[in-house]
Amino acid sequence: MTITIRSALMKNFLGDSPDWYKWVIISFLLLNPLVFFLVSPFVAGWLLVVQFIFTLAMALKCYPLQPGGLLAIEATLIGMTSPAHIGEEIANNLEVLLLLIFMVAGIYFMKQLLLFLFTKLLLSIRSKMLLSLAFCGAAAFLSAFLDALTVIAVVISVGTGFYAIYYNVVAKQADNNSQIADDSLIDNPEHQQIMEQFRSFLRSLLMHAGIGTALGGVMTMVGEPQNLIIAKNAGWGFVEFFLHMTPVTLPVFVCGLLVCLLVERFRLFDYGTKLPEPVREVLKEFDRKASAKRNRQDKVKLVIQALVGVWLVVALAFHLAEVGLIGLSVIILVTSFCGVTDEHDIGKAFQEALPFTALLTVFFTVVAIIIEQQLFSPVIQFVLQAPPSTQISLFYLFNGLLSSVSDNVFVGTVYINEARAALEQGLISLKQFEMLAVAINTGTNLPSVATPNGQAAFLFLLTSSLAPLLRISYGRMVWMALPYTLVLTLVGLLCVHYALVPVTEWLTQWNWISPPSLNVISSVTAH
Known part of the structure; x- marks a missing residue:
């Protein structure tokens, strides 16, 4: 049976992914330039972030590197960021x-x-x-x-x-x-x-x-x-x-x-x-x-x-x-x-790591877009207007919520960059920056156990050949993770809000950890 060029292209595009998913990605690629040039770069940037999170959430339909990479390439071509800025983000995170x-x-x-x-x-x-x-x-x-x-x-x-x-x-x-x-x-x-x-x-x-x-x-x-x-x-x-x-x-x-x-x-x-x-x-x-x-x-x-x-x-x-x-x-x-x-x-030995390494490089492209279009500035400004103790809890909650539906590496990278920018602008103190760093790290790691989207280890298990043998489905994983999700998230929030500041001050007083000025200033200067 002879197939048309159009049908052949659709079959090849994103491989075995469902047709509806292919058309969604195509619609994203068609929509983004129109919104960027005719509506607002800020709106287009946020639209791209939502689209990228969608590709992470749909990782079982298609590995996010391909659809996310296409979105990142297009965004670079239309001017949301530049190759030089992407190179800087990659260089900063080479470790x-x-x-x-x-x-x-x-x-x-x-x-x-x-x-x-x-x-x-x-x-x-x-x-x-x-x-x-x-x-x-x-x-x-x-x-x-x-x-x-x-x-x-x-x-x-x-x-x-x-x-x-x-x-x-x-x-x-x-x-x-x-x-x-x-x-x-x-x-x-x-x-x-x-x-x-x-x-x-x-x-x-x-x-x-x-x-x-x-x-x-x-x-x-x-x-x-x-x-x-x-x-x-x-x-x-x-x-x-x-x-x-x-x-x-x-x-x-x-x-x-x-x-x-x-x-x-x-x-x-x-x-x-x-x-x-x-x-x-x-x-x-x-x-x-x-x-x-x-x-x-x-x-x-x-x-x-x-x-x-x-x-x-x-x-x-x-x-x-x-x-x-x-x-x-x-x-x-x-x-x-x-x-x-x-x-x-x-x-x-390198087969397991390189696909995720490539995906992480795409993450840094999206991070460059977020920084250049100042997408998180309104959210950060809202959080920074709160009292210092409340700021820490809000950072924890925002990171946890977003990490549970997308990917904790992506979320953690974005938020720590925004916190560092606030420090460089004098909006927060050195001590507060360190507290926010703890809140960001724990927020991205603990509530993210809620779904396979947030934890790479869970997603790896869900897509493994063992999952169908043991009848492990997406819904079953969410159900079995639920008691852990509730307890870890709540205990983490209570510790961030009530224990973090006094315990950190005690550790500093007894010279277990260095004062913030000895750590953060050198880091900010390097950037």
């Missing part, structure tokens, strides 16, 4: 790009160790409450030093592996993971019931781990990409960033763990399912066979990766080099001592 490129790739080569640890964790703890707490806590600890996407990728790999092991046993087939989505091969009603229980068990562990990446990721400057941007603007190192966030993040972390225990204890929000005993026996037998096959060379690799992990933590804690360079050192050390020398094997 973030290096973090994504090298740190994620570096942790890729440590997956063997991480998989080993999570496997032992699951099989050694029989109590579901303690196991859930361990998964949430382990994911939080790892995300504080590593990348949340990498941590959730490891958990997904573990979940997929365990699911495939039991499936192949009950389906009576060899190790063939290509058919694990075919439920028709499980014809025993008892096995079907156990499989449903196993799915619910794994689903809850994955959600706990996903929340854990948010609880840990908010604490340090390397936990999330926007953290590094905020730290750079405030002039904070690794330890100082951690201490500044502690008045909010520590109570939130404790309350998050309490929520984990409560939802498991009372079987709320689809939590509480235990690991079926037949599944445990199958997994234990598989682990015994895998341990027997592990030779001395494999064991040495695990030791090497553990030692490099210690180096990673120490290097980050003492800020021995830029974060991206530390990630590069991890790549060099692990590959050198674990026998990875093939160019193609090394190249695979």
